Amino acid sequence: YFNRPSAPETEEDEFADERAEILAEAAALKESAMAYMHPEVGVIAVDGACFGRNFFNRPSAPETEDALEAKERALILAEADALKKSAVGFMHPEVGVAATDPTVFGRNYFNRPLAPETEEDEFADERAEILAEASALKKLAADYMHPEVGVTSADGACFGRNYFERPSAPETEDLDEAEEHARVLADALALKKSAADYMHPEVGVTSADGACFGRNYFNRASAPETEDVEEAEERALVLADALALKNSAADYMNPEVGVTAADGASFGRNYFNRPSAPETEEDEFADERAEILAEAAALKESAMAYMHPEVGVIAVDGACFGRNFFNRPSAPETEDALEAKERALILAEADALKKSAVGFMHPEVGVAATDPTVFGRNYFNRPLAPETEEDEFADERAEILAEASALKKLAADYMHPEVGVTSADGACFGRNYFERPSAPETEDLDEAEEHARVLADALALKKSAADYMHPEVGVTSADGACFGRNYFNRA
Numbered sequence: 001y002f003n004r005p006s007a008p009e010t011e012e013d014e015f016a017d018e019r020a021e022i023l024a025e026a027a028a029l030k031e032s033a034m035a036y037m038h039p040e041v042g043v044i045a046v047d048g049a050c051f052g053r054n055f056f057n058r059p060s061a062p063e064t065e066d067a068l069e070a071k072e073r074a075l076i077l078a079e080a081d082a083l084k085k086s087a088v089g090f091m092h093p094e095v096g097v098a099a100t101d102p103t104v105f106g107r108n109y110f111n112r113p114l115a116p117e118t119e120e121d122e123f124a125d126e127r128a129e130i131l132a133e134a135s136a137l138k139k140l141a142a143d144y145m146h147p148e149v150g151v152t153s154a155d156g157a158c159f160g161r162n163y164f165e166r167p168s169a170p171e172t173e174d175l176d177e178a179e180e181h182a183r184v185l186a187d188a189l190a191l192k193k194s195a196a197d198y199m200h201p202e203v204g205v206t207s208a209d210g211a212c213f214g215r216n217y218f219n220r221a222s223a224p225e226t227e228d229v230e231e232a233e234e235r236a237l238v239l240a241d242a243l244a245l246k247n248s249a250a251d252y253m254n255p256e257v258g259v260t261a262a263d264g265a266s267f268g269r270n271y272f273n274r275p276s277a278p279e280t281e282e283d284e285f286a287d288e289r290a291e292i293l294a295e296a297a298a299l300k301e302s303a304m305a306y307m308h309p310e311v312g313v314i315a316v317d318g319a320c321f322g323r324n325f326f327n328r329p330s331a332p333e334t335e336d337a338l339e340a341k342e343r344a345l346i347l348a349e350a351d352a353l354k355k356s357a358v359g360f361m362h363p364e365v366g367v368a369a370t371d372p373t374v375f376g377r378n379y380f381n382r383p384l385a386p387e388t389e390e391d392e393f394a395d396e397r398a399e400i401l402a403e404a405s406a407l408k409k410l411a412a413d414y415m416h417p418e419v420g421v422t423s424a425d426g427a428c429f430g431r432n433y434f435e436r437p438s439a440p441e442t443e444d445l446d447e448a449e450e451h452a453r454v455l456a457d458a459l460a461l462k463k464s465a466a467d468y469m470h471p472e473v474g475v476t477s478a479d480g481a482c483f484g485r486n487y488f489n490r491a
Contacts, residue, residue: 005214006214008217009216009217009218022226025232025235025236026303026306026307027307029239029299029300029303030300030303030304030307032239032242032243033296033299033300033303035246036242036243036246036296037300039246039250184350184353187346187350188346188350188353188354191343191346191347191350194343195347201332215329221329224306235299238292238295238296239299241292242292242296245289245292271468271471272468281489
């Protein structure tokens with residue numbers, strides 16, 4: 001009853017816990033979205049923990065150590081006590097040793113100094129193997145030195161042969177090859193069936209399996225998409241960022257609330273970083289803020305749709321009322337280009353294997369061939385043809401000969417300096433002005449650009465330092481952008 005095809009699917013404890021967590025997170029998201037969209041409602045709390053503090057976690061509470069540090073400190077104290085006791089015993093031997101342990105006044109029979117030495121199990125097994133091999137070697141040497149004694153045996157296997165392992169027995173395949181052969185045949189059969197179904201779609205598919213006429217409610221194509229752990233963590237980070245942005249926006253929109261601070265740094269200002277300075281935002285942050293707001297709106301809409309399924313879905317998109325013929329759930333599965341090529345290769349190999357198997361199993365059929373190349377020979381590949389070298393060896397031989405010729409010329413010039421050098425090249429009688437040994441050293445393009453950047457940064461730093469050290473000078477600017485604001489980026 002519980003495993004029938006029409007039985008409702010049940011979820012495991014892990015999935016139930018995960019669904020409960022998702023629902024709790026959705027409720028928290030809804031509450032956060034409502035609080036973000038309606039800041040005028042305020043926050044109402046009756047939890048007693050809001051009006052009290054934890055005595056043990058207060059800022060002025062004494063620092064405590066965790067379990068690992070406590071254990072480590074106990075071990076260190078125990079070792080220090082043992083070392084102190086050993087030092088006292090070493091420095092004062094006249095005190096003597098007082099002991100009431102009965103094991104102090106006795107000895108172990110098996111560990112006494114006069115006890116015979118014993119060997120470990122590993123050494124005993126190895127010694128037994130060595131003795132067995134020595135006994136077998138002794139028996140072989142005795143049989144070899146005294147062939148007149150003869151061999152006495154009453155084993156029936158000495159007077160017979162194994163039918164299956166005789167030299168003239170047909171070759172058999174081992175277990176791995178048999179399994180591989182069975183797998184190849186099974187694959188070939190499955191490929192044949194698939195090819196037949198593919199080539200003859202008019203035959204149809206006959207099936208009486210009850211699972212063919214039902215669908216899984218939770219895995220249906222229209223089921224709502226669920227998120228994995230990584231997406232949940234990313235969503236939690238986005239919500240934390242949105243909450244932080246909400247706090248910042250509330251502080252920015254309600255400056256009359258005021259800020260209470262007794263820090264001495266609160267009474268000084270940096271001219272360029274003062275709170276009243278116009279806030280600027282980089283393009284990257286602006287894009288990220290737009291994405292966060294869009295995601296928050298989408299999350300709110302999803303939460304509302306999830307929490308209120310009775311509202312329904314309103315859509316006028318024509319794509320909602322149609323299906324793709326090729327991507328419908330009942331469409332036959334198609335294969336991509338790689339699978340098609342692999343299937344073609346497998347079918348070709350299966351055809352070749354079948355042909356080889358037929359030729360091997362029926363040698364009486366013979367080989368029929370009408371190819372003219374069967375009755376001729378290649379003039380260049382005949383056994384009596386002279387040996388030729390490959391292109392790689394030919395190129396290497398040419399390089400070796402060229403190097404040998406160059407070396408011969410150099411040796412001739414070195415051995416006969418009286419011959420002289422004859423040259424009519426104009427470059428032999430001149431020098432390059434820019435590459436002469438006494439030319440000043442120049443830097444390349446990368447070093448020149450780096451040098452220019454360093455100088456520009458130093459100039460900008462010098463100007464910033466001068467503006468910071470002399471605020472009374474003021475800022476002089478004739479740029480029209482300094483006297484206007486951007487309508488879309490205004491505060």
